Amino acid sequence: MSTPTMSLADARAHEAASHVRTSRPQRPARTVLESFPAGGPRGQWPAESFAAAQRREGVPARVVMDLASDSFLVIVEAA
Template sequence: MSTSTLSPADVAAHVEAQGPVRSSRPQLPARIVLESFPAGGPRGQWPAESFAAERRREGVPARVVMDLASDSFLVIVEASS
């Protein structure tokens, strides 16, 4: 019985033909958390939005996201790649 062995060029061509490797988890952009605010703040006040607006006036592209695991609002900026 004969076993065929692929040359390094054939192996490279085979891998290239398979296309990009995909992981099971989507790649999320890197983020830097500037500040965290509890979600249960006083009614009518938005401290996370106010903080983010101040950062934007300073030229920092801050935005607010909700972190469900910690029940808080995070003021973040996307990390540059």
């Protein structure tokens, strides 16, 4: 009786799938341009307005929520 062998492609797929991944993927560095409290006036979005003004100036700003501080952050991610 012979022992079954894997094809080269199967062997590579097996090896790639069997590695233990211990580190998380690196996130891009972020720069916080401005912080706005989450409890702003009803119907107003100061963080979104600020980010839109930054984008008009050519800065790729976006808004994220920081749950720990209960605030909206306008950030730019470094490449």
